[in-house]
Amino acid sequence: PLAQRDEAADERRRRERIFASAQERYYEQPMQIERGWRHHLIDTTGRSYVDVVNNVTGLGHGHPGVADAVNRQIRILNTNSRFLYRELAEYSERLLALLPEDSALDTVLLVNSGSEAVDLALRLAQAATGRKTVVALREAYHGWTMASDAVTTSAYDNPYALDNRPDWIHVADVPNRFRGTYRGEAGDAAIGAKYAADLGRDLDALAAAGRDVAGFICESVLGNAGGVLLPGGYLADAYSRVRAAGGLCIADEVQVGFGRMGSSFWGFEQSGVLPDIITIAKPMGNGFPIGGVITTKRIADALASQGQFFSSAGGNPLSCVVGLSVLDAMEEERLQENARVVGGRLAEGFRALAGKHDLIGPVHGEGLYLGVELVRDHATMEPATAEASAICERLKELGVIVLTTSERSNVLKVKPPLCLTAESADFVIARLDEVLSTGW
Ligand code: PMP
Numbered sequence: 001p002l003a004q005r006d007e008a009a010d011e012r013r014r015r016e017r018i019f020a021s022a023q024e025r026y027y028e029q030p031m032q033i034e035r036g037w038r039h040h041l042i043d044t045t046g047r048s049y050v051d052v053v054n055n056v057t058g059l060g061h062g063h064p065g066v067a068d069a070v071n072r073q074i075r076i077l078n079t080n081s082r083f084l085y086r087e088l089a090e091y092s093e094r095l096l097a098l099l100p101e102d103s104a105l106d107t108v109l110l111v112n113s114g115s116e117a118v119d120l121a122l123r124l125a126q127a128a129t130g131r132k133t134v135v136a137l138r139e140a141y142h143g144w145t146m147a148s149d150a151v152t153t154s155a156y157d158n159p160y161a162l163d164n165r166p167d168w169i170h171v172a173d174v175p176n177r178f179r180g181t182y183r184g185e186a187g188d189a190a191i192g193a194k195y196a197a198d199l200g201r202d203l204d205a206l207a208a209a210g211r212d213v214a215g216f217i218c219e220s221v222l223g224n225a226g227g228v229l230l231p232g233g234y235l236a237d238a239y240s241r242v243r244a245a246g247g248l249c250i251a252d253e254v255q256v257g258f259g260r261m262g263s264s265f266w267g268f269e270q271s272g273v274l275p276d277i278i279t280i281a282k283p284m285g286n287g288f289p290i291g292g293v294i295t296t297k298r299i300a301d302a303l304a305s306q307g308q309f310f311s312s313a314g315g316n317p318l319s320c321v322v323g324l325s326v327l328d329a330m331e332e333e334r335l336q337e338n339a340r341v342v343g344g345r346l347a348e349g350f351r352a353l354a355g356k357h358d359l360i361g362p363v364h365g366e367g368l369y370l371g372v373e374l375v376r377d378h379a380t381m382e383p384a385t386a387e388a389s390a391i392c393e394r395l396k397e398l399g400v401i402v403l404t405t406s407e408r409s410n411v412l413k414v415k416p417p418l419c420l421t422a423e424s425a426d427f428v429i430a431r432l433d434e435v436l437s438t439g440w
Helices: 002-018 064-076 086-096 114-129 146-150 189-208 234-244 297-306 317-332 335-354 385-397 422-438
Strands: 033-037 040-043 048-051 107-111 133-137 169-172 213-219 248-252 277-280 291-295 360-366 369-377 403-405 411-414
Touching (some): 064 317, 086 107, 107 297, 114 146, 114 248, 114 277, 114 297, 169 189, 189 234, 213 234, 317 335, 335 360, 369 385, 385 403, 385 411
Parallel strands (some): 213 248, 248 277
Antiparallel strands (some): 033 040, 107 291, 277 291, 360 369, 369 411, 403 411
């Protein structure tokens, strides 16, 4: 209806007046979203969309268990974390229980976002080692605060030239076997070994220059690249080189952790490693702002050398109760298993489409963290950037919300709520097939 369309135009003007131009609104003609339910978003005209991008609402939108938890707790108590209350210890223990059995990590620090978690992880690595240098991988996103932005090496998100970073950052090559320095098949162990050996040379050069490494940070699956799995053996080799150089290994699990990979709860489990510090956020609160760092007591205690650590809202009773309700729902609704099954079905569907449409290159990822890379030429991997953007616009018209990612914005990022159904997965595949068959 006309009145509702006018309302969307008004809202757009209002937004443009108040917001900074750096705050993207994604679509040329963005819809005005009014409500969400499970893996659907509904606009003010009553139109519903399958939401393929919302990894923050891991349980799905409008989850009644989370709503009840918020309502109950906010009437009882919400205060800062200087006091003793049961929920903080209970939630921290539940988080620790999610770690692999042989993990030595036993300490949780709660904050409010992924950027804060990364910031804190970097600070912990520096405090515990007494060193400053942090190694980050090229083409990564880790957050927007001053420190998390400094390790954000993606040119798309952080236009600092790679050689114009704060002097405590070193940027290492990204082990992307599809587009990187060394390319080849998933099973080719030599690829991971070559990237790790290059990292080892970087560490030697840093030590020779008097810049011993404090920490090494990377995503356990290359999220910003669209869910590119690390080459076999890379992470284990990289971690042992970093540790041999006296540094700590930080796994940024903000995107890829928390059950999304389906076959494992954490992304690092895919590589059979155990980090020294883990950063978590997005799905922890199903949209409610919670973030955290999991580490050892020895590393956490080193913070004392920098004074007190205190976050006013970090770890407050309300966010802990929300976090507990999210973990309960994940278990009751078997969402990690759903990610494995429905994610497998989606990946299979995308790969079948790749056989039919030349524009589809590699399909990345696992579980419900997938990336469909669009290329103009399979040999040169020329990115189909304009096509990817137009396809997202057309998919929106057909009822699917999907966006692009990667340095070249040519990967369709697929990271829906973990409650996605097989029926909706098939709908997404059918709509993409329709767009690729009929044009965009
Ligand atoms: N790390 C990774 C891997 C992320 O993807 C993000 C957010 N996209 C962050 C950290 C920062 O999280 P937040 O937006 O909650 O600050």
